[in-house]
Amino acid sequence: xxxxxxxxxxxxxxxxxxxxxxxxxxxxxxxxxxxxxxxxxxxxxxxxxxxxxxxxxxxxxxxxxxxxxxxxxxxxxxxxxxxxxxxxxxxxxxxxxxxxxxxxxxxxxxxxxxxxxxxxxxxxxxxxxxxxxxxxxxxxxxxxxxxxxxxxxxxxxxxxxxxxxxxxxxxxxxxxxxxxxxxxxxxxxxxxxxxxxxxxxxxxxxxxxxxxxxxxxxxxxxxxxxxxxxxxxxxxxxxxxxxxxxxxxxxxxxxxxxxxxxxxxxxxxxxxxxxxxxxxxxxxxxxxxxxxxxxxxxxxxxxxxxxxxxxxxxxxxxxxxxxxxxxxxxxxxxxxxxxxxxxxxxxxxxxxxxxxxxxxxxxxxxxxxxxxxxxxxxxxxxxxxxxxxxxxxxxxxxxxxxxxxxxxxxxxxxxxxxxxxxxxxxxxxxxxxxxxxxxxxxxxxxxxxxxxxxxxxxxxxxxxxxxxxxxxxxxxxxxxxxxxxxxxxxxxxxxxxxxxxxxxxxxxxxxxxxxxxxxxxxxxxx
Numbered sequence: 348x349x350x351x352x353x354x355x356x357x358x359x360x361x362x363x364x365x366x367x368x369x370x371x372x373x374x375x376x377x378x379x380x381x382x383x384x385x386x387x388x389x390x391x392x393x394x395x396x397x398x399x400x401x402x403x404x405x406x407x408x409x410x411x412x413x414x415x416x417x418x419x420x421x422x423x424x425x426x427x428x429x430x431x432x433x434x435x436x437x438x439x440x441x442x443x444x445x446x447x448x449x450x451x452x453x454x455x456x457x458x459x460x461x462x463x464x465x466x467x468x469x470x471x472x473x474x475x476x477x478x479x480x481x482x483x484x485x486x487x488x489x490x491x492x493x494x495x496x497x498x499x500x501x502x503x504x505x506x507x508x509x510x511x512x513x514x515x516x517x518x519x520x521x522x523x524x525x526x527x528x529x530x531x532x533x534x535x536x537x538x539x540x541x542x543x544x545x546x547x548x549x550x551x552x553x554x555x556x557x558x559x560x561x562x563x564x565x566x567x568x569x570x571x572x573x574x575x576x577x578x579x580x581x582x583x584x585x586x587x588x589x590x591x592x593x594x595x596x597x598x599x600x601x602x603x604x605x606x607x608x609x610x611x612x613x614x615x616x617x618x619x620x621x622x623x624x625x626x627x628x629x630x631x632x633x634x635x636x637x638x639x640x641x642x643x644x645x646x647x648x649x650x651x652x653x654x655x656x657x658x659x660x661x662x663x664x665x666x667x668x669x670x671x672x673x674x675x676x677x678x679x680x681x682x683x684x685x686x687x688x689x690x691x692x693x694x695x696x697x698x699x700x701x702x703x704x705x706x707x708x709x710x711x712x713x714x715x716x717x718x719x720x721x722x723x724x725x726x727x728x729x730x731x732x733x734x735x736x737x738x739x740x741x742x743x744x745x746x747x748x749x750x751x752x753x754x755x756x757x758x759x760x761x762x763x764x765x766x767x768x769x770x771x772x773x774x775x776x777x778x779x780x781x782x783x784x785x786x787x788x789x790x791x792x793x794x795x796x797x798x799x800x801x802x803x804x805x806x807x808x809x810x811x812x813x814x815x816x817x818x819x820x821x822x823x824x825x826x827x828x829x830x831x832x833x834x835x836x837x838x839x840x841x842x843x844x845x846x847x848x849x850x851x852x853x854x855x856x857x858x859x860x861x862x863x864x865x866x867x868x869x870x871x872x873x
Contacts, residue, residue, distance in 0.1 A: 348415035351401050352431055356486045362390035363478035366471055380470045384456040387474035391449040398445040410435030410859045411866040427556055430491040435859035440488045443709045447615045448481040450838045451608035457834040480506035487620050493546045493556040501539055508532045515604035527604035534587055534597040542584025545577040562631035574636030578629055588621035592651035595680045602676035607720030614679055615713035619705050622686045631867045642790050645691035648684040649797040655681030656804030663811040671719050671729040682708045689775030695864050697778020702860045704771025711759045711768055714842040718753045725828055735815035742817045745828040750817040757809040759846050767849035
């Protein structure tokens with residue numbers, strides 16, 4: 348198990364180096380480009396298989412205990428260690444990352460990813476960046492040392508920057524894809540610098556950077572003032588990555604400009620790194636500081652829910668010239684607001700809801716970006732007015748399977764009972780109904796009511812999108828439209844199946860997270 352987790356974290360990094368080397372003569376296939384794309388599918392597939400084997404070997408009777416641990420001294424002077432391990436909180440995120448990256452590699456193998464116009468770097472660079480991104484994300488969810496967490500957290504920025512800047516598009520983005528990529532890296536780097544100061548403040552005052560030891564101490568070795576300053580610094584860095592309103596403005600441009608696989612990974616796993624940091628670091632290590640800022644976090648979370656929904660409604664209305672990718676990006680601001688609200692309650696119910704909403708958002712929004720990418724490939728645009736024009740999409744008539752899947756993803760995203768999106772939102776609002784001791788119940792009841800209104804706005808804009816893109820009469824003179832292709836079916840089916848499974852059987856996920864959350868909030872005591 349130890350070796351398996353180390354392989355999962357380091358394997359993509361080795362694969363990224365391998366992608367830059369010439370393919371052996373017998374493995375080149377029809378072209379070097381095909382060989383390197385196949386290499387990406389092979390490496391990400393092997394990592395997914397290893398993650399599944401790790402999950403099967405995980406002791407489900409003890410999900411609150413760290414398992415498959417590795418603890419090696421790295422920098423003795425600072426007591427920084429290569430400390431890896433997983434529990435019921437990190438295992439689902441590890442599996443989600445491995446799955447989405449494999450599906451993106453599979454999608455890219457067929458689409459033959461190249462920079463627009465055939466210029467720029469070859470698929471070698473694309474595959475290497477994809478694998479480097481996977482390694483950094485997996486490491487973020489597996490490391491148990493604050494310094495290593497920061498390094499893994501930063502490792503994903505450069506690959507995503509180049510994926511947006513070199514393989515992205517410029518439609519609907521002010522300043523083009525280069526500006527979107529620059530905004531992405533500037534925001535996240537500035538947030539990370541502030542976060543590093545908070546992590547160092549905790550480590551130097553506590554005398555250790557070990558996240559397990561710090562969580563077990565539960566803030567007893569840190570003064571309240573240190574905790575407050577640390578939570579403010581770390582929280583700002585994590586809030587940028589989540590993203591939390593009003594630190595979200597990099598996200599719509601980044602999503603709109605990113606290639607399909609970039610949008611899938613950005614929404615599906617990169618945003619989860621921020622909320623995971625709140626749960627793994629801020630809640631257990633600095634509880635007094637978190638209690639100080641919890642009402643503010645809850646307030647900003649519900650503002651984000653309403654703001655994201657209103658922005659989507661504005662983009663969805665006729666004549667607004669809204670971009671479908673941009674709309675889904677704004678919807679992520681609202682959905683991640685529910686995650687932050689659950690964390691702000693500081694209760695097992697709320698935090699479990701936040702973790703469930705994390706996974707549900709990764710599955711559903713990943714599927715939505717795949718589907719919007721498919722629509723854009725067929726029409727050459729994601730502009731809603733164009734798609735719903737006189738000779739527009741009318742997907743139910745022209746590509747019924749694609750239209751049906753888009754409608755399915757939309758109703759899953761709006762939180763329809765029986766699908767994955769429902770449970771996370773419901774549990775976070777239950778958590779807000781009865782927040783932790785020391786938090787203002789009237790304030791959180793207000794947050795709960797506002798979040799409930801946000802679910803109505805979410806349903807409104809998603810149903811408008813379905814009506815405009817999927818419905819309407821099929822125009823006789825319209826060009827034939829390809830329906831779901833075999834490679835698309837292969838890439839999307841796992842996301843559809845898991846969305847239904849999580850909705851009908853939430854205990855699969857909650858059975859992992861709940862014991863780990865209970866232990867985390869209790870200061871390491873089961």
